[in-house]
Amino acid sequence: MPTVVLMDASLSMTRPVSQDSSEEFQRKNLAVHGLNMLFEHMASNYRLEFTALMAFSSLWELVVPFTRDYNALQDALSNLEDYDKTCVESALNGVSNVVQQEWGSACPCQVVLVTDGSLGIGKGSLRHSLQSLRHRGDDKKFPLPFPFPTKMYIMCVANTEELQMTGALDKWEELLCLGGGDGQVFTVEGPLCMQGVQAMFGRLIDRAYCPFHAVLHCGNLSADVQVFPRPEPVVVDEEVEPLARTVNPDVDDVGTGGADEPEEEVSASQMAGKSPNFCVLLHGSLKVEGMVALVQLGPEWFGMLYSQADSKKKSNLMMSLFEPSTEPLPWLGKISHLGPISEAAENPYGEDDSKSPFPVQPPVKRSYAQNVTVWIKASGLQTDVQKILRNARKLPDKTQTFYKELNRLRKAALAFGFWDLLKGVAELLERECTLLPDSAHPDAAFQLSHAAQQLKLASTGDSQYAAFEHNIVPMHTDFSS
Structure with missing residues (x-):
């Protein structure tokens, strides 16, 4: 720092x-x-x-x-x-x-x-x-x-x-x-x-600027380490009262695993001294093998140690801190469930490496994994409205696509309470109906008027017409005769 x-x-x-x-x-x-x-x-x-x-x-x-x-x-x-x-x-x-x-x-x-x-x-x-x-x-x-x-x-x-x-x-x-x-x-x-x-x-x-001294343990091996910068307490929001977590000076090395480039550094660990030291051995091993070591910082708080080079000749032993939790990395599952393959009932990777227990799949599908409509910028909303209008001009050939995009916009507007959007799109569809050329199929005018009327009813907020799970269906017409 x-x-x-x-x-x-x-x-x-x-x-x-x-x-x-x-x-x-x-x-x-x-x-x-x-x-x-x-x-x-x-x-x-x-x-x-x-x-x-x-x-x-x-x-x-x-x-x-x-x-x-x-x-x-x-x-x-x-x-x-x-x-x-x-x-x-x-x-x-x-x-x-x-x-x-x-x-x-x-x-x-x-x-x-x-x-x-x-x-x-x-x-x-x-x-x-x-x-x-x-x-x-x-x-x-x-x-x-x-x-x-x-x-x-x-x-x-x-x-x-x-x-x-x-x-x-x-x-x-x-x-x-x-x-x-x-x-x-x-x-x-x-x-x-x-x-x-x-x-x-x-x-x-x-x-x-008070140094943070700690002891790194791994089985029967241990080493005195100094951490720069000093790890700050992390406040965990609980339902009853916020709890401040601090790093335990006695740090336990849990295990090692393969490493890609680390995404974020939270704190750095540097060792000084020329005497034989377990920390130097660990640093050299992680650097040569391209691996990381899981480290336990306190109750239900974990991090990882890895080697990072700031130049071609110098490399440092770094420590990244995860969020205090039993499952800091959702794809990894609970840290306490990790262990050697020899202790498993069967090889979780399969005999021919055809399967892997990672990433751990969550039992419930997350809401953010669903295909939802989000308007962060005005350009996104404008794009969705223009898509509806483009399909409206190609009716009746694009009837199914038109109603699909219309219902997607309708559900998003109802979810956000954006009643004015429904009313505005209804007016746009009425305008498109008046601009239809003489050569247009007669079904186009009926579908546009029907869709505009349904959007206007939904914009009133009446539960009969503004139900979220309700979909606007195409108007049934018959021009075969």
């Missing part, structure tokens, strides 16, 4: 901080000290994560692109210049551009916004941006929420009392809510000093 550090480089960050010692500090110095503390922690525990450094005032600048070189980030941080006024909206637009250009809109990202809590002045200030949210056009939309999954942490180099007096704390919390509310606003507890800023960044590390 990449991180963007957004550093406030406005003039308000140069305000001095009163210290007991003779040395004078600016708020900028305290912020740099806190970020250096964060970078040192990430260099020790998150060496494989990418981090970018951006600076902003009225404009924004990408100081260090996404990198794993934390020395470069610290050097750039110590050489930041001071600029003009604060403009948070411009900076957030910059974050959106940089992340989408590098990672797209599917990769989750963490944003650490470091500021002194100042909202800025006049147009472009955070207060002005929030006040004008409802009066914007589509071309000037506020950058939050980001088009990619985000956790935003706002680090204010100011104590809570100071921010509350100026009304800035409410604005920062409002900004966090606009981003989806996933994150936190951090302030200095107690007087503004070096120790207070260290404690604030320590709380950030505990919240967002």
